[in-house]
Structures are given as structure tokens and as C-alpha cells.
Amino acid sequence: MKSYTLRKSKKILIAVYQLWRRKKKRLLPAQISEIQNDLRTLQEEIGKKNRDGANYIAHKCIDYGTGILKKSGLEQVRDFIFALLFALVFAFLIRQMWFELYEIPTGSMRPTLKEKDRLIVSKTDFGINIPFTTKHFYFDPSHVLRSGIFVFTVENMDVQDPDTLYFWIFPGKKQFVKRMMGRPGDTVYFYGGLLYAIDSNGKDISDQYQLKDLAKIDHIPFIHFDGDVAVGEPFRSSAGNAYRMAVIHQMNEPVARLTAVGNNRFEGEMLPLPQIHNRNAPPVKNYSDLWGIGNYAIARIVPKEEIRSFADRNGIALEEGKYYLELKHHPDLKHLELARDFRGRIRPQFILNTSIIPLDETHLKALFENIYTGRFVVKNGYAMRYQLGGQKTTATHYLTRFDGVPDGTYEFYYGKGYEIKWGGITKELPPNHPLMRYSVDWVRKLFNYGIDFDRRLAFGPHFETSRYAYFRDGDLYLMGAPIFKKGDPVLEAFGAKEKERQNSANPQNPYQAFIDSGPPLDKNGQLDVEKIRTFGLLIPPKSYLALGDNYAMSGDSRVFGFVPQGNLRGGPSFIFWPPGHRFGIPNQPSYPWLTFSNVFIWVIAFICFGIWYVIHRRHHTLPLKDL
Numbered sequence: 001m002k003s004y005t006l007r008k009s010k011k012i013l014i015a016v017y018q019l020w021r022r023k024k025k026r027l028l029p030a031q032i033s034e035i036q037n038d039l040r041t042l043q044e045e046i047g048k049k050n051r052d053g054a055n056y057i058a059h060k061c062i063d064y065g066t067g068i069l070k071k072s073g074l075e076q077v078r079d080f081i082f083a084l085l086f087a088l089v090f091a092f093l094i095r096q097m098w099f100e101l102y103e104i105p106t107g108s109m110r111p112t113l114k115e116k117d118r119l120i121v122s123k124t125d126f127g128i129n130i131p132f133t134t135k136h137f138y139f140d141p142s143h144v145l146r147s148g149i150f151v152f153t154v155e156n157m158d159v160q161d162p163d164t165l166y167f168w169i170f171p172g173k174k175q176f177v178k179r180m181m182g183r184p185g186d187t188v189y190f191y192g193g194l195l196y197a198i199d200s201n202g203k204d205i206s207d208q209y210q211l212k213d214l215a216k217i218d219h220i221p222f223i224h225f226d227g228d229v230a231v232g233e234p235f236r237s238s239a240g241n242a243y244r245m246a247v248i249h250q251m252n253e254p255v256a257r258l259t260a261v262g263n264n265r266f267e268g269e270m271l272p273l274p275q276i277h278n279r280n281a282p283p284v285k286n287y288s289d290l291w292g293i294g295n296y297a298i299a300r301i302v303p304k305e306e307i308r309s310f311a312d313r314n315g316i317a318l319e320e321g322k323y324y325l326e327l328k329h330h331p332d333l334k335h336l337e338l339a340r341d342f343r344g345r346i347r348p349q350f351i352l353n354t355s356i357i358p359l360d361e362t363h364l365k366a367l368f369e370n371i372y373t374g375r376f377v378v379k380n381g382y383a384m385r386y387q388l389g390g391q392k393t394t395a396t397h398y399l400t401r402f403d404g405v406p407d408g409t410y411e412f413y414y415g416k417g418y419e420i421k422w423g424g425i426t427k428e429l430p431p432n433h434p435l436m437r438y439s440v441d442w443v444r445k446l447f448n449y450g451i452d453f454d455r456r457l458a459f460g461p462h463f464e465t466s467r468y469a470y471f472r473d474g475d476l477y478l479m480g481a482p483i484f485k486k487g488d489p490v491l492e493a494f495g496a497k498e499k500e501r502q503n504s505a506n507p508q509n510p511y512q513a514f515i516d517s518g519p520p521l522d523k524n525g526q527l528d529v530e531k532i533r534t535f536g537l538l539i540p541p542k543s544y545l546a547l548g549d550n551y552a553m554s555g556d557s558r559v560f561g562f563v564p565q566g567n568l569r570g571g572p573s574f575i576f577w578p579p580g581h582r583f584g585i586p587n588q589p590s591y592p593w594l595t596f597s598n599v600f601i602w603v604i605a606f607i608c609f610g611i612w613y614v615i616h617r618r619h620h621t622l623p624l625k626d627l
Contacts, residue, residue, distance in 0.1 A: 009054040013042050016061040032532040040627045096131035108554035112587050114425030118577035123570035124597045134566035145589045146208040150180050152567040182545025187536040190292035191519050192472030193218025205526040219290040225331045233349050252561030258348035268333025281534040288330045291537045297329035297469040301444045319358040320422035328352040330512035355492045355514045359363045368443045369415040370481035373450035378405045385453040400449045404434045425578045451552045466552040471516035530585045
């Protein structure tokens with residue numbers, strides 16, 4: 001017979017005592033008395049610290065528990081269901097109103113938050129949530145800090161595939177994590193990867209969106225120049241089934257309409273923007289002026305042979321260099337064509353202005369030293385974007401060949417390569433790793449394909465790489481780094497040629513130079529408030545602008561629009577996995593802790609814990625009632 005410790009005997013006493021209390025109304029008086037006497041004796045032996053005596057009675061009490069006090073099958077099922085329901089309700093309430101453990105599924109918030117990061121998300125940062133709704137018992141908008149990270153549900157938002165399962169069973173809506181880059185009433189303008197902004201009173205608040213700790217995190221006002229496109233008025237063209245009308249959506253708002261009116265003639269017009277444009281400011285007439293779109297270009301690296309015909313048509317003398325940086329920029333409502341888009345639809349679309357810059361060895365090495373990519377998987381010599389556990393979702397002939405690279409999961413950030421180990425732990429690659437070798441062709445592959453890893457996006461005159469170029473204070477930035485610095489002879493020559501092309505262009509076919517227009521400041525170096533009001537993006541009431549830190553890979557407000565106030569659930573407060581330099585508090589302004597919502601929920605939690613503790617002690621402290 002197994003010998004029990006006093007502690008084990010006490011657990012047996014309490015367990016059998018609970019069964020006896022529940023079943024004694026269905027027992028005979030003699031049985032009640034016998035079990036009560038044995039339980040009382042066991043309690044006395046435990047009190048005397050008589051291990052042998054307690055052990056003997058404990059075994060006898062176990063026989064009661066497996067005999068006349070044993071739960072029936074129906075009782076066991078009932079208790080299990082009640083316990084499960086209580087645990088689920090308790091867990092859901094905690095997740096909805098207090099805190100939640102969260103795993104990052106995508107790279108939209110890199111480098112702040114990466115795939116497989118695990119966080120503690122506080123649900124009390126902004127208010128008190130009403131569970132399972134997009135409402136709050138209490139909400140304080142002043143606690144939603146500019147440049148802070150926040151979590152929101154996508155319920156009732158225009159998001160693809162919004163559904164998910166909680167605990168693998170219960171249907172619900174996904175929650176997104178983004179950075180808050182626009183509060184209600186703010187007007188924001190994009191230049192140089194930075195946001196310049198005013199609040200509803202016209203006060204300059206740019207410093208709140210240009211924090212020193214976020215210096216390496218840039219933002220761009222669009223993903224594609226034509227955003228999301230809705231088509232209408234189908235007709236039969238010489239190239240096949242086509243659409244006469246295309247409505248351009250940016251920030252999930254219709255901003256422009258392109259129409260084919262026949263005989264290779266097109267009309268483009270800006271649409272009214274009552275919700276996202278200051279009413280007292282004149283309407284925006286040029287599409288590229290909207291929010292600073294014209295300050296940005298999309299880019300790819302091409303060999304000289306691929307742009308020779310373009311250079312000849314535009315009277316551009318090619319340099320000795322073998323490779324060029326090709327830029328597409330300044331979409332124009334007067335410069336349209338009927339062409340097939342990436343989704344295969346023939347519709348009116350922009351003819352983007354094109355510029356080229358020669359790349360010498362210094363620029364190519366600077367690109368390699370600052371290269372960043374999305375997380376990607378190499379398998380059998382092919383590289384594919386990391387997604388859903390690294391599953392291949394693109395046909396092999398569209399993937400990029402990474403010959404000689406061992407199978408594995410990798411990423412680059414500012415020129416450093418990393419291998420991704422179990423659980424998202426990163427290990428820096430040694431200099432002799434195949435991915436770290438420098439060559440021009442290797443730089444081109446990583447630059448052109450290193451975000452989407454789909455070669456189709458970098459092909460043809462209508463390429464859509466997720467690489468962007470922009471000026472900041474005279475420097476030309478790529479991948480968040482000044483690859484061409486002010487005073488660089490190549491950049492100076494490029495600027496001169498751009499101005500010459502613009503000035504000499506046919507008025508019927510104008511050209512818009514890609515040069516540095518400068519930040520939105522007046523002649524005194526102060527923020528040009530009127531320019532911000534005229535061309536900036538106005539954040540509607542009770543709405544928030546959500547942008548990912550990784551502008552090249554983030555599906556955010558640029559796609560699904562503004563986040564309604566009711567959808568805000570809370571903010572991440574701690575990264576607890578993986579270990580490393582990002583362990584701890586995320587890179588964001590500190591949310592205040594001593595707030596009504598925080599104090600209220602924590603007090604309620606302590607009260608609930610106190611009630612449970614009192615009840616628990618009452619049922620687990622000797623002497624027990626009725627013995």
C-alpha cells in the first residue's frame with residue numbers, strides 16, 4: 001500500500017469531503033455517519049501531524065471516493081461541461097477586457113515586430129471594452145498616442161479574409177497590430193518618408209510623428225500608384241474585353257476616375273473628398289499632389305540593354321555603367337492609356353513618368369550594405385516569400401533562383417543577413433555564407449525581388465516592385481537609406497537632366513521631373529500650414545490612420561481605410577518571445593498606466609481574485625465545516 005505524505009492526505013480529505021457534501025442527501029444515515037466519522041478522524045490525524053494514522057484513513061477515504069461517492073458518468077460530463085464553459089467565458093472576458101497573448105503572423109510591422117513574435121497586449125490602454133462588440137463602456141481618445149502601436153479588430157471593416165477561429169473552434173474576427181499615424185482631426189502630408197502634420201487647430205504636430213526612436217521607420221502614402229481599382233462600363237476593344245471606366249481608390253476612398261471616351265482619347269478627374277479633405281481648402285487638381293504622392297517613385301535595377309530603347313526615344317545618353325536605377329513616378333490624369341493591369345483587366349491606367357540613374361560600383365555596394373528584404377524561404381534553390389509557415393503560393397517559374405543557398409528561412413535588414421531558427425529566433429549569417437556574397441547580379445536580385453519574391457512584379461514597363469525612392473533634404477533614399485547623397489556628381493547630373501527633360505517636353509505630352517521639391521516648409525523654415533491643409537490627408541472624426549512600420553509589406557489604412565474608434569482594443573505592452581535585443585517594451589511612446597480604465601480593470605481583477613481566495617481558503621482550510 002502506497003504511503004501518503006500529510007500534504008497528500010490533506011488533498012484526499014478535501015476531495016472526498018467535497019464529494020460527501022454533494023452526495024450525502026442521497027446516502028443512508030449510516031453511510032453519512034460512517035464517512036463523516038472517518039473524515040473527522042483523518043482531519044484530526046492531519047492536525048496531529050500523525051503521518052501513519054493519516055495515511056491509513058486516507059486510503060479508506062479513497063475507497064469512498066471510488067465507491068459510493070463516485071460521480072456517475074452523467075455527473076462527470078455535467079461537471080466537465082460546466083468547468084469548460086466557465087473557463088472559456090473567463091478566458092474570453094480576460095482576452096477582451098484585460099490582456100491577451102498575441103502572436104505576430106506577418107512582417108507588416110518589421111523591424112519593430114516580426115513574424116512569430118509573441119506579445120502581451122493590454123486591453124485597457126484606451127478604455128474599457130464591451131466584450132464581443134466594437135464598442136466601449138469607457139473610452140479616452142487622449143490615451144491613443146500619436147506614433148503609438150495599437151491593436152484593433154477588423155470587424156465591419158473592408159478587409160479581405162477577416163475571419164478567424166479562436167481556440168480553433170469559435171469563429172471571430174482577426175485583430176491587426178499597426179502604428180497609429182493619424183488621430184481624428186489631424187491632417188498629414190508625406191515627404192521624404194516622414195509625416196508632416198497639423199492638428200484640428202492648425203498646430204504643428206510633426207514632431208510627434210518624427211520621433212528620434214523611430215528614425216529608421218519611414219512611411220509612404222500609397223502601396224501602388226493606382227491603389228485599388230474598381231472598373232465599370234465593359235466594352236469590346238481591339239485587345240479583348242475591356243472597361244471604359246476605372247475608379248482609383250486610395251485609403252479605401254474613391255479619389256479619381258479614369259475614363260476611355262473613344263478613339264484613344266481619355267479623361268481623368270479628381271473626385272470630391274469631403275471626408276478626407278479640409279473643406280476650407282481648395283480642391284486638389286493634380287493626382288500626384290494628393291498627400292505628397294508625387295514625392296515618391298517606385299524603383300528597380302535594370303541592365304543597360306533593357307532601357308536602351310527608352311533612352312533613345314527620350315534623347316538620353318547612356319553612361320558607361322552596366323546597370324541603371326529605373327524610377328516610375330508622377331501619375332497624371334492627363335497622361336493615360338488603355339492597357340492590361342496586373343490582374344489581367346484591360347482598363348484606363350496611368351502612363352507613369354520614367355527616369356533612369358546610372359549605378360556605379362559605389363552605389364551598388366551602398367545598396368548591398370543597406371539591403372533589406374521580407375522574410376523568405378529557400379527550398380531546392382528557389383526563394384519564396386515567407387507566408388503561412390513558408391508554404392509556396394507562387395508558381396515555380398515565377399520564383400527567384402537562389403543557387404547555392406542552403407534550404408532555410410532568411411531575412412536581411414540594413415545589409416545584415418539572418419537565418420531564422422526555431423520559434424523565430426534569428427542568427428546572423430557569417431560573411432562566407434552564400435547569401436552574403438557581393439555581386440552586381442546578386443544586388444539586383446535582392447533589390448528587385450526581395451520583398452514579394454515574384455519575378456512578374458519586376459517585369460515589363462508596368463512593373464510594380466515594392467521598392468520605393470524618395471528625396472529627403474537633397475539625398476535620394478532607397479530602402480530607408482541615402483544611397484545617393486547631396487553633392488554626388490551622379491545625382492547632380494540626374495537632377496539637371498530631369499529639369500531639362502521637363503522644360504523641353506512637348507506641352508501635349510508633358511514630363512514631370514523627379515527632383516527634390518523639399519519638405520512642406522515656408523520661407524522662414526516653419527511648417528507651411530496652408531500647404532498641409534490643401535494637399536494633406538484629413539483624418540475623419542472618430543477614425544485613426546493605421547500604418548505598418550514596414551511600408552513595403554503592410555496591408556494597412558492605405559488598403560482598408562481608417563480604423564473606426566470602436567474597433568480599438570488596446571496596445572502591445574511587452575515582447576516576451578523571442579529572446580534578443582527586442583525583448584521587452586516595444587519601440588513606441590509609453591502609454592500612461594495610471595488611468596481610469598487601467599485602475600478600474602485591475603481593481604476588479606483583484607476583487608475577483610480576493611473573492612476566489614476567500615472561498616478557496618474556506619473550503620481548503622482545516623477544520624472543515626460539518627466535521
